[in-house]
Amino acid sequence: MPLLEASGISKVFGKLTALDGAALTVGENEFHGLIGPNGSGKSTLMKCVAGAEVPTTGKVSFINTDITAFSPTERARAGMSLKFQITSVLPTLTLYDNILLALQAQSSLFDLVLSRTRNRLHDQVMTMLTQFRLADRAYDAAAALSHGQQQWLEIAMALAGKPRLLLLDEPTGGMSLEERRVTGELLQPIKQHCSLVIVEHDLDFIRDICDRLTVLDQGKVLASGTVAEIQANKNVQEIYLRRA
Amino acid sequence: MGGAREAVARIGEGPDVVTGEGAPAASAPAGRTSAGWKVLPIVEGLVLLIALVLPWVLQDYLTVFATRVVILALFALSFDLVWGYAGIMSFGQALFFGAAGYGVALMARDLNVTSILLILPAGTLIGLTAALLLGGFLLLGRYPSSVIFVSLGTLTGSYAADRLARGWYYLGGQNGIPSIPPLTLGSYEFEEGPVYYYMVLGILVVTYLLCRFLVRSQFGLALAGLRENEQRIAFFGYKAQHLKAIVFAIGGTIAGLAGSLYAFHEGFVWPNMLGVVFSTQVVLYVLFGGSGTLIGAVIGTVIIEGVSFWLSDNYRDVWPIILGVLLLLVIMFRPLGLISFVLGERERVGSFGKEPGKAPKKEAGNAAP
Numbered sequence: 002m003p004l005l006e007a008s009g010i011s012k013v014f015g016k017l018t019a020l021d022g023a024a025l026t027v028g029e030n031e032f033h034g035l036i037g038p039n040g041s042g043k044s045t046l047m048k049c050v051a052g053a054e055v056p057t058t059g060k061v062s063f064i065n066t067d068i069t070a071f072s073p074t075e076r077a078r079a080g081m082s083l084k085f086q087i088t089s090v091l092p093t094l095t096l097y098d099n100i101l102l103a104l105q106a107q108s109s110l111f112d113l114v115l116s117r118t119r120n121r122l123h124d125q126v127m128t129m130l131t132q133f134r135l136a137d138r139a140y141d142a143a144a145a146l147s148h149g150q151q152q153w154l155e156i157a158m159a160l161a162g163k164p165r166l167l168l169l170d171e172p173t174g175g176m177s178l179e180e181r182r183v184t185g186e187l188l189q190p191i192k193q194h195c196s197l198v199i200v201e202h203d204l205d206f207i208r209d210i211c212d213r214l215t216v217l218d219q220g221k222v223l224a225s226g227t228v229a230e231i232q233a234n235k236n237v238q239e240i241y242l243r244r245a
Numbered sequence: 246m247g248g249a250r251e252a253v254a255r256i257g258e259g260p261d262v263v264t265g266e267g268a269p270a271a272s273a274p275a276g277r278t279s280a281g282w283k284v285l286p287i288v289e290g291l292v293l294l295i296a297l298v299l300p301w302v303l304q305d306y307l308t309v310f311a312t313r314v315v316i317l318a319l320f321a322l323s324f325d326l327v328w329g330y331a332g333i334m335s336f337g338q339a340l341f342f343g344a345a346g347y348g349v350a351l352m353a354r355d356l357n358v359t360s361i362l363l364i365l366p367a368g369t370l371i372g373l374t375a376a377l378l379l380g381g382f383l384l385l386g387r388y389p390s391s392v393i394f395v396s397l398g399t400l401t402g403s404y405a406a407d408r409l410a411r412g413w414y415y416l417g418g419q420n421g422i423p424s425i426p427p428l429t430l431g432s433y434e435f436e437e438g439p440v441y442y443y444m445v446l447g448i449l450v451v452t453y454l455l456c457r458f459l460v461r462s463q464f465g466l467a468l469a470g471l472r473e474n475e476q477r478i479a480f481f482g483y484k485a486q487h488l489k490a491i492v493f494a495i496g497g498t499i500a501g502l503a504g505s506l507y508a509f510h511e512g513f514v515w516p517n518m519l520g521v522v523f524s525t526q527v528v529l530y531v532l533f534g535g536s537g538t539l540i541g542a543v544i545g546t547v548i549i550e551g552v553s554f555w556l557s558d559n560y561r562d563v564w565p566i567i568l569g570v571l572l573l574l575v576i577m578f579r580p581l582g583l584i585s586f587v588l589g590e591r592e593r594v595g596s597f598g599k600e601p602g603k604a605p606k607k608e609a610g611n612a613a614p
Contacts, residue, residue, distance in 0.1 A: 051480070077482035089477045091470055093590060097598040102470045105463050106481040110491070113464040119598070126598065142591060162482060 002065055003028050004196050005050065005166055010059035011220075012045050019045040020056070021220035025198070027166065027213075032188075032197045034207040034228075037217035038240060043200045044086065044170060046217065050198070051083040051168050052076045064165065077106070082164035086171045086200075088151045092144035096135055096154055099143050100126045103161035125161075133157040133187055149180035153187060160191060167191070169199045173206055185210050208232075216240075284588050289540050296446055300439040312442040314550045316507045319449045320523075321530040321542035322456060323499035328528075329537030330460050331492035332472030333384070334392050337399030338500055338527050340379070340406050341372040343519025345501035346508035347410065350422040353509075359429045364505055372501015373494055380493035384486055389475060400521065407520030421515030428509045437510060445506055449543075452499060456539055459495075466597035468492065472537075533575055535582025538593055544583060 005027040012020040020042045027033045048054040052073040108118045130136040133153045173181045215225040345368035352358040383398040428435040470478040479485045534545020556564035
């Protein structure tokens with residue numbers, strides 16, 4: 002069984018059909034790229050999977066459970082995590098507290114009020130910050146970080162709950178070349194315990210880190226397969242050439 | 246509404262934070278207390294000290310006035326918790342204050358109950374119950390409720406209760422319930438004056454410390470996330486709406502406690518106590534003093550009430566206009582309230598991690614990977 006299976010997903014906004022029977026299948030420990038021209042429905046599909054949008058029709062299964070009607074909170078608790086396209090770290094909190102906020106989400110109310118998981122989570126916070134090369138800024142406010150660093154902090158936060166599936170919406174948007182390279186490096190180690198769906202415009206980045214790709218065009222799946230298969234696909238070449 | 250304006254400004258800022266390695270901390274208004282000084286405990290200590298000596302220097306009739314202010318400060322604390330920490334715009338906080346006031350007044354009138362050991366628990370229970378009912382309805386829907394829905398919902402609740410009390414003969418109609426006997430403990434009667442003052446001050450201090458413990462705990466961190474980006478923390482797996490309902494209920498509980506103290510201190514209750522006037526007043530106290538700091542709520546109450554008292558004595562006709570202009574000026578130029586003159590952003594938000602005092606203070610700028 003695949004980890005995530007979304008099928009027959011349609012989403013209609015008034016007169017606009019953003020998705021028209023799209024599908025997405027992601028296996029365990031797989032990095033899956035979701036690509037397509039602007040307006041092809043990538044972000045909408047991602048939101049339908051994450052629970053930020055409710056699909057008009059279709060079904061989303063995650064770890065053998067039908068989660069189509071789950072709220073974002075329930076999806077998070079089932080092991081799914083989302084990094085938003087717009088950075089949404091909490092700017093006034095320190096980096097440390099941003100991570101702690103994400104880590105303690107599963108603590109009981111009682112533990113939160115009595116701060117009983119604070120000490121236990123300390124090492125995990127520092128490990129995450131070290132892993133994402135932010136440890137020396139642990140006690141700065143997140144607002145003081147560069148854009149790229151904020152993206153890394155956000156990825157770290159999304160990974161804090163040890164999700165089985167991480168959804169990344171344009172993780173390298175607005176990053177320098179060097180920052181993109183580092184982002185790729187930072188993502189590699191998580192493959193051991195987590196699958197990834199990435200929506201991204203930077204095709205080089207996608208090619209470097211993804212195992213499989215799904216190409217959307219006008220709300221439908223145009224092709225799905227390994228990176229090599231997709232690169233050889235005539236239809237895919239055509240839509241990218243057509244719009245280039 | 247300074248907080249809201251600030252939040253909007255922040256959203257605008259978000260994505261355009263300077264790109265580039267180690268952009269300096271220019272966008273973080275942290276600095277002010279970076280030398281390790283904590284301003285907040287000093288302010289809190291000063292306020293407590295002044296409050297403790299006040300009855301020694303004030304004339305008796307002013308001690309009675311000061312007692313009223315301390316009770317209102319307790320009421321303001323409840324609103325600060327709800328708005329300043331959980332981001333719930335409650336325009337009907339007086340509903341819980343007044344409902345408890347009326348409830349304990351009826352206990353005294355119809356059941357002859359005046360023991361402080363029954364009255365205060367009953368008042369808090371009334372506040373809690375009312376807040377659970379209204380909060381459950383307004384906050385626990387299928388989808389997160391909008392700020393407008395919650396503020397109008399609370400406002401309506403407060404307004405409806407006010408009208409209900411005015412029209413209901415059993416509750417005394419327009420006149421309310423007069424001549425409430427004094428609170429008692431055994432055969433002792435709490436008359437207005439220094440004893441009542443120190444009793445409510447003690448209750449304020451204990452409640453304040455409990456609130457402070459709560460907002461500086463890991464629960465407080467969850468609240469910080471809640472008020473800055475509710476949607477984001479739902480995606481972490483927080484039950485954001487439940488958190489809101491809990492804080493709303495705690496706020497109602499404290500308002501209920503304040504309302505019952507107020508009813509017995511004044512010796513009567515009247516419909517305004519439930520209505521829009523008191524509800525708005527408490528919003529002003531908190532915005533004026535500085536929301537999301539607890540002590541700001543107390544300071545705001547003291548200053549607004551003190552200034553109104555003085556103005557109404559000296560400028561009998563125009564004092565509401567002067568007060569209004571003062572409030573506007575503060576809210577325009579100090580959206581974070583008076584407390585922001587001495588309290589920096591970093592300390593206001595606070596740190597929640599392990600031993601924040603030992604945090605190494607790094608210079609920003611040399612930390613790029």
